[in-house]
Amino acid sequence: MKPEVVLIGGLNGGRPAGREMLIRLARHLVTGYRLRSQRIVDLLEKVAVHIVPSVDKAGFSHNEEGICNSDQSEELNMEDHFSSEFAGQFPIVEAVKEGLGVSHYVAGLVLDTGGVGVRIALNETNSGLLDNMTMDGLVAGFQKRIDQSKCEKELRPVQDGSLLQHLCYWIACDFPARKEIPKLWMRTLHPLLEFLEAAKTSVHGSVTDEYGTTLTKATVGVHTSKRPIETTSGAFCLAVPPGKVVLTASANEFEMRVERVTVSAGEGTSLVLVLEPDTYEHKYHSYTEALQLLRYIAHKYPNTTYLYSLGSSAGGRDLPALVLGATPRVHRPGVPEIRLQAGLAGGLQLAATEMLLHLAHTLATRYKHNSLVTQIMASSRIHIAPLLDPDGITNSSIGKCDANESSPSGSNLFFMFDGSSSRPEVRAVQQWTDRYHFVTSLNVLTGGLALALPKGAGAIDTAVLRRLAKTYAYHNDDMLNGTFACGSKSYNTSDGILPESADLGHLNGSVMDFSYRYSGTYETAAFISCCPAPNISEFSALWVQNKQSILNYLLQATQGLVGYVRTKSRDPIPGANISIEGQPLQRPSTKLGEFWVPLGEGSYQVVISAPDYYTMTKIVEVYAGRSTTVEFLLQENIVIAGLPKHVFVVLTGSLVLLLMVSALCLYTVVMSQRQPERAGFMPVQSNGGTLFDDDEDDDDGIGQHKSRKSANNSGSGGSVHSKLLKTAEYHDDTSSEDEIYNTRNWKSSAK
Numbered sequence: 001m002k003p004e005v006v007l008i009g010g011l012n013g014g015r016p017a018g019r020e021m022l023i024r025l026a027r028h029l030v031t032g033y034r035l036r037s038q039r040i041v042d043l044l045e046k047v048a049v050h051i052v053p054s055v056d057k058a059g060f061s062h063n064e065e066g067i068c069n070s071d072q073s074e075e076l077n078m079e080d081h082f083s084s085e086f087a088g089q090f091p092i093v094e095a096v097k098e099g100l101g102v103s104h105y106v107a108g109l110v111l112d113t114g115g116v117g118v119r120i121a122l123n124e125t126n127s128g129l130l131d132n133m134t135m136d137g138l139v140a141g142f143q144k145r146i147d148q149s150k151c152e153k154e155l156r157p158v159q160d161g162s163l164l165q166h167l168c169y170w171i172a173c174d175f176p177a178r179k180e181i182p183k184l185w186m187r188t189l190h191p192l193l194e195f196l197e198a199a200k201t202s203v204h205g206s207v208t209d210e211y212g213t214t215l216t217k218a219t220v221g222v223h224t225s226k227r228p229i230e231t232t233s234g235a236f237c238l239a240v241p242p243g244k245v246v247l248t249a250s251a252n253e254f255e256m257r258v259e260r261v262t263v264s265a266g267e268g269t270s271l272v273l274v275l276e277p278d279t280y281e282h283k284y285h286s287y288t289e290a291l292q293l294l295r296y297i298a299h300k301y302p303n304t305t306y307l308y309s310l311g312s313s314a315g316g317r318d319l320p321a322l323v324l325g326a327t328p329r330v331h332r333p334g335v336p337e338i339r340l341q342a343g344l345a346g347g348l349q350l351a352a353t354e355m356l357l358h359l360a361h362t363l364a365t366r367y368k369h370n371s372l373v374t375q376i377m378a379s380s381r382i383h384i385a386p387l388l389d390p391d392g393i394t395n396s397s398i399g400k401c402d403a404n405e406s407s408p409s410g411s412n413l414f415f416m417f418d419g420s421s422s423r424p425e426v427r428a429v430q431q432w433t434d435r436y437h438f439v440t441s442l443n444v445l446t447g448g449l450a451l452a453l454p455k456g457a458g459a460i461d462t463a464v465l466r467r468l469a470k471t472y473a474y475h476n477d478d479m480l481n482g483t484f485a486c487g488s489k490s491y492n493t494s495d496g497i498l499p500e501s502a503d504l505g506h507l508n509g510s511v512m513d514f515s516y517r518y519s520g521t522y523e524t525a526a527f528i529s530c531c532p533a534p535n536i537s538e539f540s541a542l543w544v545q546n547k548q549s550i551l552n553y554l555l556q557a558t559q560g561l562v563g564y565v566r567t568k569s570r571d572p573i574p575g576a577n578i579s580i581e582g583q584p585l586q587r588p589s590t591k592l593g594e595f596w597v598p599l600g601e602g603s604y605q606v607v608i609s610a611p612d613y614y615t616m617t618k619i620v621e622v623y624a625g626r627s628t629t630v631e632f633l634l635q636e637n638i639v640i641a642g643l644p645k646h647v648f649v650v651l652t653g654s655l656v657l658l659l660m661v662s663a664l665c666l667y668t669v670v671m672s673q674r675q676p677e678r679a680g681f682m683p684v685q686s687n688g689g690t691l692f693d694d695d696e697d698d699d700d701g702i703g704q705h706k707s708r709k710s711a712n713n714s715g716s717g718g719s720v721h722s723k724l725l726k727t728a729e730y731h732d733d734t735s736s737e738d739e740i741y742n743t744r745n746w747k748s749s750a751k
């Protein structure tokens with residue numbers, strides 16, 4: 001869809017120079033396109049140019065060439081006759097109005113004579129900042145050349161009922177001589193082309209419901225503009241200045257949509273604005289009604305929600321918390337736990353409670369319908385506690401915008417987390433913090449229009465906290481103004497973040513300060529409104545203003561670095577310390593060895609250390625728009641007797657082995673001495689004798705001995721002499737006894 005621009009000349013029949021300029025422009029554009037001039041081709045392919053060179057051609061006969069100050073010119077002027085006061089009186093005016101109503105031009109220019117300057121039909125009541133910026137961009141070419149021509153005439157102001165948003169360029173002479181036309185054309189050509197080229201910077205698209213059906217009665221507007229337009233057959237086109245543009249689209253029975261786009265100079269940006277049905281009951285809920293709403297959500301969406309209790313208030317009321325996610329009842333490894341809470345700063349801050357009730361309803365109902373909601377629910381587990389001070393809730397403050405008003409219960413639980421409070425609500429939140437390993441937490445408050453951060457964080461943690469806060473503020477235009485005032489107090493901000501010196505930034509002893517220092521949770525506070533409970537008619541706009549901020553905050557919490565600290569066998573290591581870029585983080589790894597750091601895009605040095613393990617360092621690349629998962633497998637490093645475990649084990653094993661070898665050798669020696677038969681001959685005792693006679697026994701004795709042995713062996717088994725070898729005491733498998741011991745040879749050698 002191209003932006004359409006209209007150029008009109010001759011609204012005043014007594015001043016025909018505008019007609020001549022537009023006729024020449026038409027010829028210039030056609031010729032340039034035919035000759036394929038790059039500038040003209042690019043212009044006509046991106047912008048539809050409507051040229052109306054003459055409207056009141058009959059008036060030309062009432063003036064004469066070369067007369068610069070004709071009284072007839074004012075009488076014939078039709079430019080200020082477009083109000084209802086003149087309805088139906090001037091056919092030529094009605095024809096122009098009809099043409100304007102049909103085509104929905106994004107910009108228009110009335111080229112006239114009778115002065116030098118630019119008239120813009122905008123004022124403080126009918127225009128906003130963006131309108132003026134757009135107009136300035138369109139007429140910049142004319143404004144640069146005004147100084148080059150002098151004219152004694154003063155431009156009269158734009159009258160009510162003029163051609164409204166269209167512009168007027170004036171030339172001093174009413175009816176210049178024809179010889180002046182070429183010079184006048186050369187002065188006019190480039191401003192006209194720049195006007196048309198500025199219209200290329202535009203936003204166009206359509207408005208549909210979630211099923212793609214075009215919404216023909218939708219209204220599209222631009223933030224800081226006071227000129228919303230109705231869509232034509234669901235389509236729209238707006239000329240805008242280059243840069244960030246915030247669009248709004250609305251229709252009956254649909255929730256207003258806010259879309260932020262960045263438009264490049266000279267380019268058209270196309271988009272489709274999808275509106276979601278508005279099924280939420282816009283009201284301030286009592287405690288009972290709020291509890292019923294949470295129970296209804298949990299009952300209707302059991303697969304994605306789960307309602308549990310944090311405990312009871314001092315008045316005995318339940319403190320409900322609703323968890324939402326793809327697996328609401330169990331923690332999934334690597335999936336961050338996120339917390340949102342309201343009500344701690346007093347029950348009068350009804351807007352904060354309603355904001356979280358509406359958020360819970362949106363997350364539950366738009367899952368699988370809205371891509372952003374679906375992504376958040378699939379990648380995180382969200383805990384919402386909108387009623388942390390139920391005893392203090394009252395509707396008496398609706399419409400009262402005293403930001404300093406206190407809770408009827410006389411308490412502000414937000415600042416009771418310095419360890420001195422015994423309030424059950426405070427203990428419940430502390431136990432809640434212990435129970436779940438929340439990565440990020442958002443406190444929703446009233447009394448301002450900015451974000452606050454905990455104090456004393458390290459460089460990396462501060463960067464993470466500021467990134468989360470800036471994400472919230474980026475989608476809330478009122479927070480990016482750099483300043484805001486609530487009542488008699490005014491505050492300066494940077495990127496929507498309060499300085500620590502601001503009284504709203506004094507958070508010592510707050511739940512935010514406690515959560516960060518005690519558990520390492522990246523907790524921020526969002527002040528969404530000066531008024532604790534604005535009129536309910538204003539709350540819808542407040543919800544729309546903060547909806548995208550909260551959703552993108554939740555999405556940001558799921559991105560960055562996701563780490564696992566494990567042993568070599570992949571068992572989790574709980575309590576491991578994490579350091580990034582030399583800055584230790586407040587939070588150690590979980591019992592599953594997980595840790596999360598919502599870092600921005602970049603390269604980071606991550607150091608992991610744990611008792612009894614070697615420290616590990618990695619360079620991690622974190623990418624925008626998604627999470628980066630890294631596993632750290634640590635090597636054990638246990639010291640025993642002053643030595644590393646593996647060294648001690650090796651030395652101990654070597655010593656044990658040496659002792660075993662030594663013992664075996666000693667055993668072998670001892671056994672060889674106790675059993676000499678294993679080595680050779682063994683003397684055997686028999687009645688005090690030996691196997692052989694004493695050395696003094698002679699050969700005769702030996703012969704007699706052998707004779708007696710032979711005689712006995714020949715008998716029937718007589719007794720063996722005491723000096724004979726007893727067969728039962730000596731065994732040998734050798735076949736020859738002489739091979740065992742040659743007695744004769746031994747005796748001979750003995751002699």
